[in-house]
Amino acid sequence: xxxxxxxxTIGRRTGLPRQIEIWFTERPGRFYIIAEHRERAQxxxxxxxxxxxxVRVGDRxxxxxxxxxxxxxxxxxxxxxxxxxxTKYGWSDGLVVEIIPTE
Numbered sequence: 001x002x003x004x005x006x007x008x009t010i011g012r013r014t015g016l017p018r019q020i021e022i023w024f025t026e027r028p029g030r031f032y033i034i035a036e037h038r039e040r041a042q043x044x045x046x047x048x049x050x051x052x053x054x055v056r057v058g059d060r061x062x063x064x065x066x067x068x069x070x071x072x073x074x075x076x077x078x079x080x081x082x083x084x085x086x087t088k089y090g091w092s093d094g095l096v097v098e099i100i101p102t103e
Contacts, residue, residue, distance in 0.1 A: 005031060006056040012049035025084035031055065031099040032081040038095040044068060047097065055099060062103045069096040
């Protein structure tokens with residue numbers, strides 16, 4: 001099982017691809033990552049400007065759309081994802097971002 005997900009966003013100012021390596025969890029058909037610095041994370045700001053991303057997990061690469069998950073609007077999803085992250089990595093503090101493959 002892969003430990004990291006590689007997320008490529010488009011820089012909101014430069015228009016250039018920006019890749020990060022980040023811990024992730026999965027639920028059927030969706031991937032989840034957590035932004036420790038919440039909306040201050042550059043990659044989150046890039047997603048807010050353009051939700052279309054590229055993802056690589058293990059030997060799989062695909063296009064996707066990403067969105068921050070609102071704790072107020074979807075507390076059950078946020079709680080479930082944070083529980084998965086706690087179990088896998090022992091950490092879950094931050095803003096949950098959902099990644100939905102489009103391919």
